[in-house]
Amino acid sequence: MTSVRASAAMDRSYKLMLLPASLAVGIFAVAPLVGMFVLSFTDFHLIRGWSGKIGLQNFLRLAGDARFLSSIYVMAALSFFGVVAQVVIGTAIAVGLDRIVKSWRFARGIFVIPFAVPHIAVALIWLSLFTPTLSPITAFFATFGIEVPAMLTSQTGAIAAIVIADTWATTPFVMLIVLAALQGISPDLDEAAAMDGATRIRSFFLITLPLLYPTLLMVALFRFIETLKHFPLIFVMTSGGPGRATQATNYYAYVQTFQSSNVAYGAAIAVFLFIFAGIISFYIARSNARLSDA
Amino acid sequence: MRDQSISFRVKRGIGIAMMLALLAFSLLPILWTLILALRPATHLFEPIWSSPTALTLDNIASIARSDFPRALLNSFITAGASTLLALLLGVPGAFALSKRRFSGKFMASWLLLLLRMAPPVGFVIPLFLFYVQAGLIDTHIGLIFAYTSLTLPFVVWSMWTSFNQIPNELVEAGLMDGASLWQVLRLIVLPAARPGLVAAGVLSFLLAWNDFFFALVITRSSTTTAPVAIMNFVSYASVDWGAIAVAAIALTLPTVPIIIIANKYIVQSLGGAVKG
Amino acid sequence: MFTKRRTVLAAALMLGTALAGPGAFAQQTEVDVLLFSMPSTLGLQKLAPDFEAETGIKTNIEVVGQDVFESRITLSFTGGTGDIDVVHTPAIQVQRWVEAGWLAPLTQTLSGMPDRDDIIPATLDSFKVGDDHWGIPFFAETGLLAYRKDLLEAAGKQPPTTWEEMLDVAAAIHSPDTAGVVMRAAPGQGFNMFVFPMIMRAYGGEFFADYPDDLTPTFNSPETLSALDVYIKLLGEYGPNGVSSFNFPEVVAAMQAGQAAMTVDGTSIVSQAVDPQKSRFADQIELALPPAGPAERAPALAVHGLGVSASAKDPEAAAKFVAWATSKETMTKLALNEAYPDFTRASIAEDPAVKEKYAGIQADFLDLRIAALQEARSDYRPLLPTWPELGAAMGENVNAALNGMMEPQEALDAANEEMGYILGQ
Numbered sequence: 001m002t003s004v005r006a007s008a009a010m011d012r013s014y015k016l017m018l019l020p021a022s023l024a025v026g027i028f029a030v031a032p033l034v035g036m037f038v039l040s041f042t043d044f045h046l047i048r049g050w051s052g053k054i055g056l057q058n059f060l061r062l063a064g065d066a067r068f069l070s071s072i073y074v075m076a077a078l079s080f081f082g083v084v085a086q087v088v089i090g091t092a093i094a095v096g097l098d099r100i101v102k103s104w105r106f107a108r109g110i111f112v113i114p115f116a117v118p119h120i121a122v123a124l125i126w127l128s129l130f131t132p133t134l135s136p137i138t139a140f141f142a143t144f145g146i147e148v149p150a151m152l153t154s155q156t157g158a159i160a161a162i163v164i165a166d167t168w169a170t171t172p173f174v175m176l177i178v179l180a181a182l183q184g185i186s187p188d189l190d191e192a193a194a195m196d197g198a199t200r201i202r203s204f205f206l207i208t209l210p211l212l213y214p215t216l217l218m219v220a221l222f223r224f225i226e227t228l229k230h231f232p233l234i235f236v237m238t239s240g241g242p243g244r245a246t247q248a249t250n251y252y253a254y255v256q257t258f259q260s261s262n263v264a265y266g267a268a269i270a271v272f273l274f275i276f277a278g279i280i281s282f283y284i285a286r287s288n289a290r291l292s293d294a
Numbered sequence: 295m296r297d298q299s300i301s302f303r304v305k306r307g308i309g310i311a312m313m314l315a316l317l318a319f320s321l322l323p324i325l326w327t328l329i330l331a332l333r334p335a336t337h338l339f340e341p342i343w344s345s346p347t348a349l350t351l352d353n354i355a356s357i358a359r360s361d362f363p364r365a366l367l368n369s370f371i372t373a374g375a376s377t378l379l380a381l382l383l384g385v386p387g388a389f390a391l392s393k394r395r396f397s398g399k400f401m402a403s404w405l406l407l408l409l410r411m412a413p414p415v416g417f418v419i420p421l422f423l424f425y426v427q428a429g430l431i432d433t434h435i436g437l438i439f440a441y442t443s444l445t446l447p448f449v450v451w452s453m454w455t456s457f458n459q460i461p462n463e464l465v466e467a468g469l470m471d472g473a474s475l476w477q478v479l480r481l482i483v484l485p486a487a488r489p490g491l492v493a494a495g496v497l498s499f500l501l502a503w504n505d506f507f508f509a510l511v512i513t514r515s516s517t518t519t520a521p522v523a524i525m526n527f528v529s530y531a532s533v534d535w536g537a538i539a540v541a542a543i544a545l546t547l548p549t550v551p552i553i554i555i556a557n558k559y560i561v562q563s564l565g566g567a568v569k570g
Numbered sequence: 571m572f573t574k575r576r577t578v579l580a581a582a583l584m585l586g587t588a589l590a591g592p593g594a595f596a597q598q599t600e601v602d603v604l605l606f607s608m609p610s611t612l613g614l615q616k617l618a619p620d621f622e623a624e625t626g627i628k629t630n631i632e633v634v635g636q637d638v639f640e641s642r643i644t645l646s647f648t649g650g651t652g653d654i655d656v657v658h659t660p661a662i663q664v665q666r667w668v669e670a671g672w673l674a675p676l677t678q679t680l681s682g683m684p685d686r687d688d689i690i691p692a693t694l695d696s697f698k699v700g701d702d703h704w705g706i707p708f709f710a711e712t713g714l715l716a717y718r719k720d721l722l723e724a725a726g727k728q729p730p731t732t733w734e735e736m737l738d739v740a741a742a743i744h745s746p747d748t749a750g751v752v753m754r755a756a757p758g759q760g761f762n763m764f765v766f767p768m769i770m771r772a773y774g775g776e777f778f779a780d781y782p783d784d785l786t787p788t789f790n791s792p793e794t795l796s797a798l799d800v801y802i803k804l805l806g807e808y809g810p811n812g813v814s815s816f817n818f819p820e821v822v823a824a825m826q827a828g829q830a831a832m833t834v835d836g837t838s839i840v841s842q843a844v845d846p847q848k849s850r851f852a853d854q855i856e857l858a859l860p861p862a863g864p865a866e867r868a869p870a871l872a873v874h875g876l877g878v879s880a881s882a883k884d885p886e887a888a889a890k891f892v893a894w895a896t897s898k899e900t901m902t903k904l905a906l907n908e909a910y911p912d913f914t915r916a917s918i919a920e921d922p923a924v925k926e927k928y929a930g931i932q933a934d935f936l937d938l939r940i941a942a943l944q945e946a947r948s949d950y951r952p953l954l955p956t957w958p959e960l961g962a963a964m965g966e967n968v969n970a971a972l973n974g975m976m977e978p979q980e981a982l983d984a985a986n987e988e989m990g991y992i993l994g995q
Contacts, residue, residue, distance in 0.1 A: 013475040014390040021387030029443035035420020047670040100309040116549040121542035132812040139341040150812030243970025270416020277411035285404040335848040515632040526635040529607035531838035533819035
């Protein structure tokens with residue numbers, strides 16, 4: 001998209017329009033971030049304070065910290081499976097609403113409800129669902145003599161539990177965006193393909209899905225960044241356990257900052273996450289720029 | 295021309311079954327929360343089918359008597375005010391970003407995204423100290439500003455995409471008629487971008503409404519918000535599940551009508567954004 | 571992009587605030603109190619008007635959830651905000667807070683209290699660092715055993731007095747409907763590391779070579795290994811499905827719903843199992859002293875007190891509030907109004923009205939509690955500034971062993987090594 005040509009007076013107006021937003025963003029969003037970077041180069045400790053030392057020591061320590069490295073593995077698993085589940089299910093719901101059950105007008109509202117439940121409550125609700133002695137799921141299957149295995153006592157199970165709770169809460173976001181994109185794609189395209197002999201399902205995969213690809217990519221990247229910041233679900237559902245098996249990187253930063261009082265080291269972990277997310281967001285911004293400037 | 299063969303009906307049946315299963319996945323945990331909200335402490339986790347009549351309104355009554363309603367009000371005030379502030383500051387900014395010719399557009403959009411990336415754990419202590427210096431701890435205004443740091447980048451980002459879909463000719467025609475840029479924005483562009491405006495407003499309201507972290511850091515007794523107040527039911531030796539369930543429902547209920555009403559607009563505006 | 575000057579400014583701002591402290595607050599006699607939620611603190615909030623009437627000092631008592639409390643207190647203390655005058659002070663945090671300079675000493679207040687000898691000495695000692703007292707106790711809970719007498723009787727078993735017997739009883743009563751035993755297992759210094767030391771000490775295990783003089787970690791001793799084996803066997807063979815991720819809410823719920831027959835936990839947990847308002851098996855559950863082992867009986871101990879923040883606006887008024895809240899009169903009222911058998915003054919147990927109230931739970935309930943308190947060691951969880959980190963390191967490894975992710979010996983070795991690292995830092 002090209003821009004409207006501007007005179008000098010208009011340019012002033014434009015600058016005036018940008019100024020308040022830039023100032024507000026600068027003061028309230030950027031300042032604490034600068035603080036985070038500064039902290040990461042110090043040795044600030046909640047109890048011992050700051051010795052005056054400034055340097056790269058925190059980042060050097062990161063490189064050799066086994067707990068940090070394994071936290072990246074946990075984070076990668078949570079993000080990968082979470083994003084895949086959310087995108088697949090969100091797309092399935094959107095396609096279903098748009099193509100299969102068009103008459104279910106009420107359903108869209110129902111599918112969105114979990115999105116409105118605050119994360120702390122999501123964590124507590126799913127904790128009760130995954131605790132065998134509390135869960136109605138266990139009780140239901142027990143009436144048929146089937147024992148539902150405990151999820152939170154193994155690494156695989158606990159990661160799956162967090163992914164399921166996260167998927168429940170955030171799939172509606174994916175669904176809304178995919179639904180929006182789908183409504184811009186005419187079902188006639190599929191029907192035309194169907195007339196050419198392709199089955200409806202085949203034509204969906206051949207025609208609609210490729211058209212959805214840019215949207216799916218963007219949504220996936222957005223969700224990916226959010227999953228890097230997992231906290232309430234881990235904190236409430238597993239306390240990082242079993243053992244340390246669900247201490248994802250962001251949670252580990254919390255452990256270092258608040259439990260071990262190593263604020264500066266916690267900040268360094270956060271800086272690592274921020275830079276990592278920055279690289280991802282670079283790709284989102286670029287793909288978005290392509291989409292809107294195309 | 296509809297294909298009515300058996301194979302089509304089977305496939306459609308599978309599709310409907312899938313949708314019903316997904317609906318159950320979305321809805322059953324909500325139903326479970328409703329049941330918990332209505333259960334007395336002695337039957338809390340008992341399967342509902344083995345004691346379907348053991349129900350009580352005590353949990354609701356005890357929430358109504360607690361500080362929770364005030365926290366809910368605080369949530370409304372701060373999320374609402376921050377959304378308004380973000381729209382007020384962000385809409386002109388987004389308009390300028392969309393329509394003004396300049397080279398840093400890509401950097402600006404990246405920066406806006408970056409601001410949503412920072413892990414709160416890293417900047418909480420600087421943020422807190424900054425707020426202490428500014429005297430903003432435990433004030434509505436302080437929390438509104440903090441939420442604006444969440445909502446403003448979001449509003450700018452999404453209104454920017456909305457404005458990109460408004461043809462430049464519309465702006466140029468307005469300018470040709472002698473209107474100022476501000477008048478063009480207010481009288482021509484905004485009405486045309488209404489779905490985007492509603493969508494940005496609603497989603498940014500939800501962003502602030504669901505926040506736990508900023509409220510935890512910035513608020514004290516007088517401005518606690520509802521998500522933090524929920525955690526007050528997790529006490530030293532017990533978890534008040536019934537109260538938590540009621541609180542979760544109380545916190546979800548007000549947003550459901552908002553989402554349902556705004557749904558159409560959200561889909562319209564996002565649809566436009568995605569089409570580009 | 572940001573100029574260098576701006577970065578320096580931000581740094582100065584950030585690191586300077588810690589020194590700047592309060593100062594600009596209004597000078598009226600008002601005491602801000604931050605407590606975390608438990609029956610006694612909620613009760614204290616209700617009694618606050620009495621204090622205001624007595625002294626003319628206005629109080630603003632905020633009671634929040636424990637997790638909310640912990641984040642807030644850390645931030646407020648770090649920022650020196652002066653928005654907290656009186657603070658809920660768990661004994662396990664005292665050393666850390668004193669080292670950071672966050673608390674003001676209460677030695678004078680304590681010596682000014684007319685009946686200070688009434689305070690149970692072990693609880694008072696928990697708040698002593700150096701020559702000063704940094705908090706006055708108002709809550710002390712200890713470990714107790716809760717068991718279903720109907721199930722034990724049916725199996726012809728006596729309530730266990732040792733962990734060995736506990737294994738035997740658990741095996742006899744364990745059934746698909748009712749697990750033999752339930753205990754906290756989730757990793758954390760206040761979660762599994764609140765109950766595990768009861769077994770560890772019973773088998774003669776110690777955290778350190780000679781606390782507090784020689785802090786060489788000895789968490790991987792053969793004694794601690796036998797204790798860990800007992801813990802794993804109890805929960806692994808006779809615990810309910812999924813027990814190895816349980817925290818206190820799940821333990822409470824399992825006892826209340828009759829899904830488990832025995833537990834060993836703090837007073838505030840077991841007393842919920844015998845509360846007829848919440849528990850359907852209240853009248854079948856009996857309380858007893860926690861099991862002992864070859865070495866000793868080592869009931870858990872958690873002591874909480876009230877401290878005065880170093881940045882209190884009016885330290886004298888704050889100290890007055892602490893003295894009032896921990897006085898015999900206030901504590902007696904609390905014991906009568908709330909579920910508060912955890913008072914820290916010995917004489918309250920002699921009060922006829924208090925005696926009658928708690929005899930309702932079980933005739934010898936208060937005596938049991940006092941007996942357990944007398945056996946409890948004030949260093950049940952060692953009082954060190956680094957305890958939160960040490961406890962986490964042990965708790966996480968113990969939990970890993972419980973879940974079969976590590977061999978017991980391997981887990982204890984790992985924990986021991988981490989403890990050495992934390993203490994050497």
